[in-house]
Amino acid sequence: MISRRDLLIGGGAAAATYAATSFFPLIAQNAPSFGAPSVVQVGFRKQKLGDMEIVALNDGVLRRPLAAEFVKNAPLDQVQALLKSQNLPTEYIDIPFTAFLIVAGNRRILMDTGFADNGPATTGRLMANLNAAGFKAEDIDTVVISHYHGDHINGVRNKAGQLVFPKAKIMVPAPEHAFWMDDARMNAAPEAMKGAFGAVRRVFTGLSADQLTQFQPGAEIAPGITSVAAFGHTPGHTLFTVQSKGEKFAFVADLTNIPQLFARNPDWAVQFDMDADAARASRRKVFEMIVNEKMMAGGYHFPFPAFGKIEPLGTGYDFKPVA
Numbered sequence: 001m002i003s004r005r006d007l008l009i010g011g012g013a014a015a016a017t018y019a020a021t022s023f024f025p026l027i028a029q030n031a032p033s034f035g036a037p038s039v040v041q042v043g044f045r046k047q048k049l050g051d052m053e054i055v056a057l058n059d060g061v062l063r064r065p066l067a068a069e070f071v072k073n074a075p076l077d078q079v080q081a082l083l084k085s086q087n088l089p090t091e092y093i094d095i096p097f098t099a100f101l102i103v104a105g106n107r108r109i110l111m112d113t114g115f116a117d118n119g120p121a122t123t124g125r126l127m128a129n130l131n132a133a134g135f136k137a138e139d140i141d142t143v144v145i146s147h148y149h150g151d152h153i154n155g156v157r158n159k160a161g162q163l164v165f166p167k168a169k170i171m172v173p174a175p176e177h178a179f180w181m182d183d184a185r186m187n188a189a190p191e192a193m194k195g196a197f198g199a200v201r202r203v204f205t206g207l208s209a210d211q212l213t214q215f216q217p218g219a220e221i222a223p224g225i226t227s228v229a230a231f232g233h234t235p236g237h238t239l240f241t242v243q244s245k246g247e248k249f250a251f252v253a254d255l256t257n258i259p260q261l262f263a264r265n266p267d268w269a270v271q272f273d274m275d276a277d278a279a280r281a282s283r284r285k286v287f288e289m290i291v292n293e294k295m296m297a298g299g300y301h302f303p304f305p306a307f308g309k310i311e312p313l314g315t316g317y318d319f320k321p322v323a
């Protein structure tokens, strides 16, 4: 178990824990295929929040075989039984990717970015969906990043190296930036994790101080939008709450992978959680906050439209997408 303080300062012990248990989430791209995921129908969805508007923007989906290691601390037959009880396939998992745009007055704030043209063929749809929702890349004034896994940051720059949102200031959690930009840590990382460090450098190297701003989790990043530390999935994994006229929304990023498994069983650890114990504690705490404060929740890997209600169910929670 590592302490908050270790996470914040990125101490040696923390680094060892993370390095030993983590790898890049999209490593399974060459895994056996189960056919094209049925995601053609998903696009964008708009929802009012007080004076603001929230727009869910799907970037696509990745289908991966359901292997025993997907849930690190539960037997495969239990995982399959839970999927089956919700009429979901048991041989594979479809993991969607959905970013959120907050329209607040004249501000256009995008939370996470998808892959742009850097990912698998079933991704990279965010821009088309942004356009379909009535916005242009130039309209985005701010991009906020929850954490530095490739599915969240690759869309900052296209393959050619250009910034996808040319006028946007990019805001990142300081502890996340510190962890991934540490060259010594990259050099000491296992081979399988070096790609993740490389992706971070591809995206963030060469940005001016005007273009890239670091914030401490807990800070307000725009009027009505506050960052919340939820470390564990990665060392600096950060959420964002949005508030307007008494209505509240939380973008929980990767607090859980698909909620059909990890909201129902908040103590289950998806293989991508870099520190499973810290992630579990964050998950319980944030779900409790969402329920107590009657917030709407949106998750990056939630089934489209990717936002809705979180309700207590059994020893965990149920995600109910908006109709």
Ligand SMILES: [Zn+2]
Residues within 6 Å of the ligand: 149, 151, 152, 254, 300, 301
């Ligand atoms: Zn993710």
